[in-house]
Amino acid sequence: MEYLIHLAVMSSIYAILGMSLNLVVGYAGLLSVTHAAFYGIGAYAVGILTVSHGYGFFGATAIGMACAALAAWFIGIVSGRFKGDYYALVSFGFNIIVFSIFLNVQSVTRGPLGIPGIPKPEVFGMLIRSNAQFLLLAIAFTLATYAVSQWIVTSSFGRTLKGIREDEDALRVFGYDTARYKRIIFVIAAMLAAVGGSLFASYISYIDPSTFSLNESIFILSLVILGGLANVNGSVFGAIFFILLPEILRFVGFPPDIAAQMRQVAYGLILVLLMLYRPQGMFGEYKL
């Protein structure tokens, strides 16, 4: 049971990451490969502030969101000048920069040693001890993210984003400041990703830079695409699928000397097959 709770917590965290990235990739049509950077900023904010500065979980999370928002605002200004593949490359670069900061500013982040012993959150003076309690907290955050995402995509703001995705020039002709729209959605997505990061940090209790590398961004992007672009439910499905699939493969009885490799092969094969037969993702309403 504990194990299933663990997987549910991980799925919630990745659902938050997936839903927030979907706002950028699915709705605004910006192929962003930098989500792990904001995820990491949230995680490091909680790691650093709770361990060595005595902050509480929620205070640290708020600061993490603010830092992510600030970073996203700046990168939005720069990347707003690019489109399509070039945008993806710029976002790529940003992920690498943030990763290098985690790795190199050792006086703050402890570099490759990582930050161990991150405490669990305290809610209304009650320390969260069990994973079941943590799951409730994670689900609460996931539902909040879900609500925010649904609200955004059904609002006129969301419709404008879809318009930008389909034909940015046309919207500009109608007088929309499309760059501003893109920047705002990027900032919102970054703040939500930081929430995912703060949950991850306090749940796993240990973070190091390798968790927030480019690979992680690609992983989050994959789950968004597999779940389906421009569909909030799709991202939740994608997160659950991507978390459960490798765990299910742990139970497939491969002989122990090749088990790890076979699991990876099976994992890759399943993804290839899914993309082959379902290129728009499970619930997708838009294709890159």
Next chain:
Amino acid sequence: MNTTAKAIVWVVVLGVVAWAGYAMLGTPAEAPVAETVATSTAPVAVEPLKIGFIAPLSGDGASYGEMKRNVVMLAVEEINAAGGVNGRPLEVIYEDGKCSGKDATGAAQKLVNVDKVHFILGGFCSGESLAAIPVAEAGQAMMLSTGSSSPDLTSKSRFFVRDYPSDATQGEVLAKAAAAKGWKKVAMIQEQLDYPLGIFKAFSASFEALGGTVVKEEFPTSATDFRSMLTKLKAAKPDALFLNAQTPASGERVIKQLVDLKWKPKMLVNEAFVGDRATVEKYKDILEGALAAEFAVDPANTKFIALDQAYKAKFGVDMPFKSYGQTVYDGVYLAKEGLMAVGDDGVKLADWFRTVKDWQGASGTITIKPDGDRESGYSGEVVKDGKVEMMSMAPAATSTPQ
């Protein structure tokens, strides 16, 4: 959503439900990993005693993880052939920690809560151990690491011990050896990972306390060009160059460029590099006289010789990373003794491991301190004509400038 999508979703949902039921109700009798039922024609079917295993079986650290898995298989086979633990054969459940905290947490969750093990041999990487410990604590399972050397793990938990010494001691031994050579300034080229960084911290702390200075350049794992860093370090006119890489492969890349630059400094190398004897032999010219510290393998130890030979016989290759292999082997046997002494109980095992004193294993004498660490074990070494030799007790005599 069209029909294909619906069909796929339903298949996934059914799969998950079936698997969740399986996971909750526990593993049925025909367990998938039952390769080690080597009990000698026991008439009564005894239930095997399950223990967990976490190490990187895929990804960058896989070469370590595979060696660990092989040694564990070997030791468990021996133990089971000799009657197992009080008549029950050991069964190991191998999980991949991928050298990452996230995956190790998942692996530990499965081992503790699904397979219900009370003893885990792992993690291997320090990041695996640091992240898995809270899970083991919550499930009151005991963890014994045979490779994690981060100083952060000292006194980390009641449920964690290691039979591999902390990096802090490796840095210290090297610093003392360098100071004994009369070196005042050491230039370090360090890979940006936790293990080399831990060594740097320990080394510079003790070297500076002994009156020396350290200048350092860092390189990311992906780096292939070190010329500018090496040139910069050379310009600092150090007495020696400390090659502090995570793996022999990255260390070798640095050495190649040293050769290209025709710079032949006196060298210090860390354990990860000197552990790969083939590479040391290959670059014996430039490494002549290099200092190293290794949690040394004692080639005269009979248990170690037996392990080394058995490994070669079973897997057809020479055992790699011998200094890690010996602690894995001892770890399995320590676990067996603990399980025999106090039974399959995490709390009792936690107390039992701290009573281990002067235990003779393949890695020499093991004493576990109350903080969960193994009492030192690093010794200074020197490279001579491509061979690694123990440092003589009076190194000052041989340190005349060449």
